[in-house]
Amino acid sequence: MSYKAPVDQIRFILDHVVAFSDVAATERYAEATPDTVGAILSEAGKMCSNVLAPLNRNGDETPARLENGKLRSSPGYADGFQAIAEGGWIGLASNPEYGGMGLPQALNMSVAEMMAGACLALQLNPLLTQGQIEALEHHASDEMKALYLPKLISGEWSGTMNLTEPGAGSDVGALTTKATRNDDGTYTITGQKIFITWGDSDVTENVCHAVLARLPDGGKGTKGISLFMVPKFLPDDAGNPGVANSLKVVSLEEKLGIHGSPTCVMSFDGATGWLIGHEHKGMAAMFTMMNAARLGVGIQGVGVAEAALQQAVAYATERNQMGPIIRHPDVRRMLATARAEVFAARAICLACAAALDLERATGDAEHAARAAFLTPIAKAYGTDVGWRVADTNVQVHGGMGYVEETGAAQYLRDVRITQIYEGTNGIQAMDLVGRKLSDGGDAAMRLLDEILDTAKSAQSALPELANQLWQAAETLREATLAMLERDLPERFAGAVPFLTAYARLLGGAYHLRAAQAGGADHLALARVFMARVLPRYAADLVEAQAGLADLTGIDDAVLAGEFAS
Amino acid sequence: MSYKAPVDQIRFILDHVVAFSDVAATERYAEATPDTVGAILSEAGKMCSNVLAPLNRNGDETPARLENGKLRSSPGYADGFQAIAEGGWIGLASNPEYGGMGLPQALNMSVAEMMAGACLALQLNPLLTQGQIEALEHHASDEMKALYLPKLISGEWSGTMNLTEPGAGSDVGALTTKATRNDDGTYTITGQKIFITWGDSDVTENVCHAVLARLPDGGKGTKGISLFMVPKFLPDDAGNPGVANSLKVVSLEEKLGIHGSPTCVMSFDGATGWLIGHEHKGMAAMFTMMNAARLGVGIQGVGVAEAALQQAVAYATERNQMGPIIRHPDVRRMLATARAEVFAARAICLACAAALDLERATGDAEHAARAAFLTPIAKAYGTDVGWRVADTNVQVHGGMGYVEETGAAQYLRDVRITQIYEGTNGIQAMDLVGRKLSDGGDAAMRLLDEILDTAKSAQSALPELANQLWQAAETLREATLAMLERDLPERFAGAVPFLTAYARLLGGAYHLRAAQAGGADHLALARVFMARVLPRYAADLVEAQAGLADLTGIDDAVLAGEFAS
Incomplete structure (x- = not known):
């Protein structure tokens, strides 16, 4: 079990899939040059692979405990935290006035993904500290900022x-x-x-x-x-x-x-x-913390998914049952689907981060609306993918996945919380169909337009995939307009599948961009996504539009298993 | 957390949904009169609710352990096993010549479901013992039978x-x-x-x-x-x-x-x-054991799903967040979907058991083929539903689902093995598209014909649901014929979604039968299934027919996250 930080995969998405070049072109983020980005991802990646990942099992096997009312953290965690603090990673996106690096959230989330993939339980500490830093930057008095921010950013305090x-x-x-x-x-x-x-x-x-x-x-x-x-x-x-x-x-x-x-x-x-x-x-201040944390939790899901998938592929390569099981069509299907979903979830999270960065750099309301719209999708889909891929890892391991010794079960147990905290994924979906459509669908329509542009630009080179994406975007547009016609309880009844359908569509769009920019490997992966993951949007929308009547038409007693006869 | 054995739900399915009356009409199972069935379900149900369910947390908190090479089972397990043995439940379906009751598997599986829902870890012991009994009945010499069967059936030996x-x-x-x-x-x-x-x-x-x-x-x-x-x-x-x-x-x-x-x-x-x-x-003998155990594992999934859903509904009824959360549309969606899937999975397992019984009672090859076709579906779908519903229970509990104290996490951890043992669910699906279609699709076509009959018989009373089922069955027929045209590796690449599509269709058919027979509550639940669960067969079939090319077209390195650039 050895985690390798996915530096190149992240870099590819920043360079070719999401609007990171727009971010780096702003005055605010002018320091995010390609060299700096490369150096940061590479340095943080090394720390994650070499320092944090080896601690991951420690936390599971020797949990944090209370001793006479005092906390004793898991073996090696203090050193791990020290490495994070000394790397400056806590303040990567924080105000330079207080010791931060002032770099984009897209970069911060990239590093967060790698830290979470390496050691989720420890990474939670800097993640929450970052949320507090952000709340203080936005809402605290100057005195409070001067007192607390340097300590939090340096990692002396959490x-x-x-x-x-x-x-x-x-x-x-x-x-x-x-x-x-x-x-x-x-x-x-x-x-x-x-x-x-x-x-x-x-x-x-x-x-x-x-x-x-x-x-x-x-x-x-x-x-x-x-x-x-x-x-x-x-x-x-x-x-x-x-x-x-x-x-x-x-x-x-x-x-x-x-x-x-x-x-x-x-x-x-x-x-x-x-x-x-x-x-x-x-x-208001709490929401600042929570909003930052929501995207951070989405990227946690991606991080664990990456780690679990690496383990699954390594096992499937070694494990022979009439040949290496990675060659078995069903195992290969699971692994390829997982890889395609990890790509999609990562791209959605980084697209959301880039929108946040553009909002901060430009003050533009459209970027703000884009970031707000993508946040619940990034949180819910990122963590759903984390769960699914950790589950795939267990299944690929067979019986060995069920014994704790391999560590496969730990990823599954660890990542399960991400679908719950910072607002359950159901609440994310309600946020999407409620507050995030309260602009009459403007943000949604702008996003769909952009996806249609992606489809258009791929039309000549990859007509089949482009048409499939186009069709999906147009169907989502109709579904969104239909959702706007409904009252809130009806929207809530279809919220989760509606969010999932958007995630599939976004994933399809980002895969298509990657396929255009990235050569044969990205095209091959895009084909898997377009064949196996995207098409399920249609079924999601059937359920999203099923309304509330069937749910209110059923008695509580029936839910409990008691049928009148 | 208190499990209530679902006696009435099971009885309804035996009486109205699956071919149990045909089973009871055979000479072999003439003793399975309505009174006997009622008495057995009721007695076994009491034991499960009152004796076994209270042991479930013990096993989790105080695992079985080795002490100087000797096994020490969890507190209370010896008493629990004793109650199972004394009830005669181990030999419920075994040969009366050796102390068994000689009753149908459909009844045996009904009791197995309740025992598994009450205490999965303990129920595994009689489940495996039953598998061995069956293997001995079919393959052992008379001397071996005389020596071992009475001891195994009485529960003196396991x-x-x-x-x-x-x-x-x-x-x-x-x-x-x-x-x-x-x-x-x-x-x-x-x-x-x-x-x-x-x-x-x-x-x-x-x-x-x-x-x-x-x-x-x-x-x-x-x-x-x-x-x-x-x-x-x-x-x-x-x-x-x-x-x-x-x-x-x-x-x-x-x-x-x-x-x-x-x-x-x-x-x-x-x-x-x-x-x-x-x-x-x-x-051959091992397959006898495994085949019996496969259906038994499917029903384990159903049992845990029932227990987890009861807990979820109880929690959602009590938990107030701006009103009881059972009234929140998204929570209600989760619970209603889970209830609809539990019904479907239970009906599929009991339909499989009834086919096994008819095979044994009549020797008819069509019944044998039906049982063989349904077994992998029952195993995979039953355990998938177990996993999904246990997951729903955790999600409905929110943060409380993630702490071990509530027991919600135990159901999730416990049931996960059922998707792996007795042949992973991937292997079940490969069995379905391989061996179980090796008759040229005869068994599948007969099953589809029967589903069309169900649709026809509901046509006048419930035209919408009947049409939906009809359409699904016809689509599955085309998909099955298409599957038969493919070579094995291609079939295997689509095996899992193909199996799932069949499970959805079967679930729809059984829901429709229940709606016709069971009044308003079953109709309400059928509507949920037909709106939210059945329609996803279309997406399953898209993936089932995606073939192998996209999977072989992707390099192992890409699965591991390494893209050529």
Whole structure:
């Protein structure tokens, strides 16, 4: 089991498939020259292959644990985190004013993919820290930025996101954690949070909790929520970790996977906090964190998929059952489909990142809408592909996939969380058909137009594939217009297959671009995608348009298995 | 988490959907009266709900282990096994001459489903024992039958299947375990076997290993293999366990799931064995065991799916996020689809069992061909549904599905093996398009004709659903004829989606029968299946007919992620 960071595959997509050259052509990202991009991918890739990947089994076999209330991370994780911090990878896309590199998200997500493929449980720590950095960059006061950003960007401190409570998961507005104002401008935070990833850490000297809580005069629901910075150790006058704050890790969850990532129940017992942004406007700042994290989670799925697929191909090459099983048509079908889906998912995530970069570099609303539209697709499809490919890896291993020794099962167990956290994939799909179509479909139509352009440009060289893509785009256009006619509950009933259909279409478009630019190998892979993955959009759309009536027409008792006779 | 055995759902399918009344009308199964069926389902159901289901978490939390080379099973498993044995459930379908009840497989599989749903890891023990009983009934000498069958049927002894070796999994013919002839008519067995389920047991007083091995004059491949009975303790003159045989459990595998089921590496070090059947004809006897076990594994998938779905519905009913989440369209879509698929998978398995029963009761070749055709579909689709529904359960639970405490993850981990063992689902599909179409498609065409009859009979009452089914059956007919035109490698490349398309069609037919017979609830569920599950057959067939060219057109290096540029 040895992970090889897919530097060349990523570089190809940046250079030939997504709008990265447009990003690099902006003033903001002028430093993202081909040489810099090459150096960064290559350096980060080496770290992932050589330093992080060897730690992946450690986390699974020796989970993070609590010892007298203190976290002990898995063997080697401290060194791994140190390597990430020293490489400057945490601040790759952060503000140079505070020590970041100011490079594009597309590059940051490329590095994130490799780190996640190498060691998902550890990579969660910088991923969440990056989310907090971004929230602070957008919403914090200058003082808070000056105090926290350099420490977070350097990796001396890490950041967490404290959102979920036992009764408030997808329904964030139901949270009950309380905040009260103190005379010195600070706040006192009391409440319990669950599912806090890396809620404590012995790989950084301080842990900065971004905590959602409600002030006494905060209204009900999400509008009365504020966001607070609640550090594990209160910074002293020199900005170093001082007195311990009144908070603690109550327990760690025993989870299906990512055992190396401590998932904490946190208790804030009159802890001292500082407001991030404005009172009662915490959700805006939290959404900044979550939006960044959503794409980051999508790319986690891609990373694990790549790692699992590499393992599957290596096993299928070695394993002989009447010849190497990689030559068996059904095994080859599984592997080729997986490779085609990994390409598609990676391209979708990087296209989304490039749109985010163009939004930031140009302020253009169309780029913003593109990024917003692609984010739920990148999150859901990236993690669905992660799950499917990890599953393929287990199946290709046969009985050996079911024993833990090979590590195939670990990828499956680890990646399963990505379809759940940062908003379940169902919630991503509801976001797509709800908020992301609330512009009357403008962003969707612009995306479809661009896909038609892709089809047109391939028409003479690859007429069959181009026509297939064209047809799919036109069908998606009709389906999108039909979706706009429906009310929200009806849209929600078809949201997941609708999102999947878009992912197939986007994947087809990116494969076609790759086939035009990349020679025989990319054309061969595009053919697999167009034969086996894209065509299922039609079935997705049948279900997307099935409406709500059959679902409301069925009794709860029947769902439970009790039929009236 | 409390499992309720789905007695009424099973009874409905036996009474209204599959050919069980034909089975009960035969002389052989005349005892399967409605009263007997009702009593058996009800008694077995009670045991499953009340005795077995409470043991399910024990096996996961306290796995079977080796202590000084002896197996210690999970807490309560001995009592659970005792309850199964005392109920007579092991010999439900076995020869009454040796203590069995001689009832139909359809009833046996119904009970097996409930036991698997209640406690999969424990149910594996009687499932394998039943497979051995069947092999002995068909292939053993009268002396061997008289010695072993009463003990196996009563549950005093248990049976295992020793097939796999490190270099011989799907390629059974590669095995290297040796057998030599002794002067007293016994054989000496030497070799190592892996993945031996319940290879040792402290819940029975003896463990009977059915071991595949090669005699010195056995030819290469599967044709030179013989099957031997190699008991843990050699039976003494009174037929009781006597001297220990020269065999041992070397180690247990650490697995993704079914922790309560010990998966053993077995070493036979000059062990004494007795021939089952004829020399060099071991594969025939092993296939008897495997065929029985394949349907049994399919029904395991259904059992776990039912248990997982019950848990998902219970959670979705209780969990409030802006109202109970069972009312959220996307959650309801997941649950309704799962319920519709559980019905379909159960009906397919029981239809297969009924065909087996009719084959045995009548000797009719058409019934035999029907059973043979349905077996790989039942195995693959039953276990695929098990996996999908267990996955749905995790997703419906959100973050709570990822923590082990709820047990949702256990169903997912446990059921994953069912897609692998007794022939991976890929191998099932290859069996379907290969051996099961080697009659020129006769069995397939008869099945399609029967489905058209179902459609016809529903034409006036439910014209829309009937037309949809008709269209699907006609399309499958064309696809089957097209499949017959292809060579084997091409068939294999499309085998899995081809099998899935058949499962969807069969599910649609059984739903339609249920809707005609079962009133509003079954009609409502049929509508869900026909809107969301059946229509995907078209996409399956696109892939089934995609051929092999795109797969052979792609380099191994590309599968590994290395593209020439």
